[in-house]
Amino acid sequence: MKRRQLLQAASAAVALPGLALAQSYPAKPIRYIVPVAPGGGSDMIARVVTERWGKALGQPFTVDNQGGGGGVVACQTASRAAPDGYTLLQGYVATHGTTPATRRVPYDAVKDFTPIGMIGATPNVLAINANVPAKDVKEFIDYVKRNPGKLSYGSAGPGSLTHLTMELFKQETGAFMLHIPYRGIAPAINDVLGGQTQAMFPGLAAALPHLRSGRMRALCVTGTQRSPQLKDIPTMDEVGFKGFDAMQWYGSVGPAGMPADIVRRLNETQVAVLKAPDLAEKLAGEAVDPWPMTPEQFGQYMRADIARWTALAKARNIRLDE
Structure with a gap:
């Protein structure tokens, strides 16, 4: 047995x-x-x-x-x-x-x-220098198109998510901004704060302190849902860019x-x-x-x-x- x-x-x-x-x-x-x-x-x-x-x-x-x-x-x-x-x-x-x-x-x-x-x-956030005269995505697109070749955006480096997300934004809007790559997210954000560049798509965690201080302005976030940390900021989907859900x-x-x-x-x-x-x-x-x-x-x-x-x-x- x-x-x-x-x-x-x-x-x-x-x-x-x-x-x-x-x-x-x-x-x-x-x-x-x-x-x-x-x-x-x-x-x-x-x-x-x-x-x-x-x-x-x-x-x-x-x-x-x-x-x-x-x-x-x-x-x-x-x-x-x-x-x-x-x-x-x-x-x-x-x-x-x-x-x-x-x-x-x-x-x-x-x-x-x-x-x-x-x-x-975590989403990326379309953030602009506080002196750029745009309160929402539509106004920003209009401003870029009225100033062809005069605006630039920063990224954490070539091929980074911050770079590709903005290139996706440019592709979908037909707006042109010069790409200025940096070695990391911190120097890229510093130049947006200083006005050397006018916009970028940083990750939300890196951008939050500057958004809260008022030195950068958030226009929208990527993803399909609003961020709990920026409840008043719409998603790209909400402002008409369906499927724009690039995420970190x-x-x-x-x-x-x-x-x-x-x-x-x-x-x-x-x-x-x-x-x-x-x-x-x-x-x-x-x-x-x-x-x-x-x-x-x-x-x-x-x-x-x-x-x-x-x-x-x-x-x-x-x-x-x-």
Whole structure:
């Protein structure tokens, strides 16, 4: 009888290998690669989320910051890891959106990764120097068109979300502004404040202090819903630009080929963490709203984001490796 029971148990384990694997997972700490240096907003999001996520899984996460090559180093490391659920990556709009759209990278942002789930997103805000005589988007567009070649906008660098979002705005409005790229968001904002440039599309967290001080004026935000932090500011969708939902987003992925049951376990525990009210309060410091999704929804979102920026880069002749 005992021998028969052992054979039945062994047969069940063979028949349901994924189930047995998921039930024993995780059995050790999980490496969580973050493609930026320690201390920034993306790093903070990773540490806040993984602290709670590790408790939900019963094993801690070890945050591994790999900031080289604008996320390329981290993506290569993660994509080459064993697909066993013990190495994950915090992908974001650059690694799985704007960068693959504007330059050659040594990884495939879709084929080399397994989507686990969206973490959250923050909008970009169309912000102008307070002295620009425009109170809303329509007035700003009219002002730009009445002054062809006289206005410029800043960005955090060529190919960045701040650059591509404004190029999308120019494409949809027919307005022209000269692009002035900077090495990072801070100097770009400083020149808007000083009047050297007149507008930009910074992330909301970077713009908020200057919007609240009155030195910059917000005209609208990207995304499909108004930001809780700028409740009186309309979305691009509201002012007539349907589908203009460019967002600074963050999500978790693993190497391609991860077992479905492990992906499901990771996603379900991540979603539970994201739905906790105290997490929303923690992420509010970066103006990030939790945005839980299934792995399928997140994969679809990433593919659509890459397609959006690839089409724009082609239309605007933005290619950074030629």
